[in-house]
Amino acid sequence: AQSVSQHNHHVILSEAASLELGCNYSYGGTVNLFWYVQYPGQHLQLLLKYFSGDPLVKGIKGFEAEFIKSKFSFNLRKPSVQWSDTAEYFCAVSHSGNTGKLIFGQGTTLQVKP
Amino acid sequence: EAGVTQFPSHSVIEKGQTVTLRCDPISGHDNLYWYRRVMGKEIKFLLHFVKESKQDESGMPNNRFLAERTGGTYSTLKVQPAELEDSGVYFCASSQRGQAGELFFGEGSRLTVL
Numbered sequence: 001a002q003s004v005s006q007h008n009h010h011v012i013l014s015e016a017a018s019l020e021l022g023c024n025y026s027y028g029g030t031v032n033l034f035w036y037v038q039y040p041g042q043h044l045q046l047l048l049k050y051f052s053g054d055p056l057v058k059g060i061k062g063f064e065a066e067f068i069k070s071k072f073s074f075n076l077r078k079p080s081v082q083w084s085d086t087a088e089y090f091c092a093v094s095h096s097g098n099t100g101k102l103i104f105g106q107g108t109t110l111q112v113k114p
Numbered sequence: 115e116a117g118v119t120q121f122p123s124h125s126v127i128e129k130g131q132t133v134t135l136r137c138d139p140i141s142g143h144d145n146l147y148w149y150r151r152v153m154g155k156e157i158k159f160l161l162h163f164v165k166e167s168k169q170d171e172s173g174m175p176n177n178r179f180l181a182e183r184t185g186g187t188y189s190t191l192k193v194q195p196a197e198l199e200d201s202g203v204y205f206c207a208s209s210q211r212g213q214a215g216e217l218f219f220g221e222g223s224r225l226t227v228l
Contacts, residue, residue: 004156036219043117044205044219090157100145100209100217101170104157 002027006091006105013081014113021076021108023091030096033074035065036104039087047089050074051096061085083114116140118220120206126226132194135223139188139208146189147209147217148181152202160204163189164211175200196227 007022025031035047048059055067065076074091088109092102119138127133139146148160160179161171165186174181178197183189193200203224207217 043221044207046216049216100147100162100207101159102149102157102217103159104149106156 002093002103004091004093004103004105006089006108008108009106010109010111012111012113015083016080017112019076019078019081019085019110021089021091021110023074023076023105024072025074025091025093025103026072027093027095031093032096032099033065033067034092034094034102035059035063035074035076036090036092037087038090044090047076051099081110081112083112086110086112118206118208118218120204120220120223122223123221124224124226126228127196128228129198130195132192133196133225135191135193135204135206135225137189137191137206137208137220139206140218142210143208143218144186144211145209146183147207148189148191149205149207150202151205151222152199157205160191193225196225198227201225201227 004025033050036044037047038044047063048057050057050067058064063078067074088107090107091105094102121136125133144165146163149157151157159173161181162169163183166183180192203222205222207219209217
């Protein structure tokens with residue numbers, strides 16, 4: 001069965017620290033890749049997505065992610081986090097022909113200390 | 115433009131009772147999805163409507179769950195009778211036809227079964 005694994009369940013960083021959240025998926029076919037974020041008290045929203053092309057994808061709020069096909073990975077990065085980045089982050093994949101049926105990772109809670 | 119709205123935001127019921135969750139997608143969005151997150155686990159796909167038709171209901175746990183989308187507008191998800199393991203957060207999401215990958219999520223309906 002297809003699955004998505006997020007390496008860290010809970011990350012605590014100080015402001016201005018660099019962030020990298022790991023995501024690996026298991027699926028042999030063509031996939032679409034996503035990172036969603038849920039800020040406290042808000043709905044899930046899309047940070048960035050990868051369908052094809054340049055494997056380095058830039059999203060909102062200074063986030064980026066790199067698709068490494070050989071490693072089945074789609075890690076999320078941000079060079080300098082802010083207190084407002086405190087949220088739960090979800091990696092998700094879908095099959096190329098069914099982009100709305102997402103398989104989510106377990107989520108990573110990021111706490112940024114001011 | 116109004117986002118995806120869900121009602122109720124929180125419901126507490128006893129085992130054996132019935133609960134109906136409602137989702138109003140963004141106007142004009144043909145695709146409507148239901149997802150569920152049981153505490154401590156990943157968000158899981160339940161089903162997908164295209165307008166009023168069920169496109170994929172492979173994620174529905176069992177026949178105690180019934181989803182409808184009469185007229186292709188709002189959707190309801192009924193759980194009857196509810197069991198303890200049904201507790202969790204039920205998310206609704208919508209997207210435009212052909213809008214690859216970006217799902218717009220509601221804030222979720224938290225269900226607690228006692």
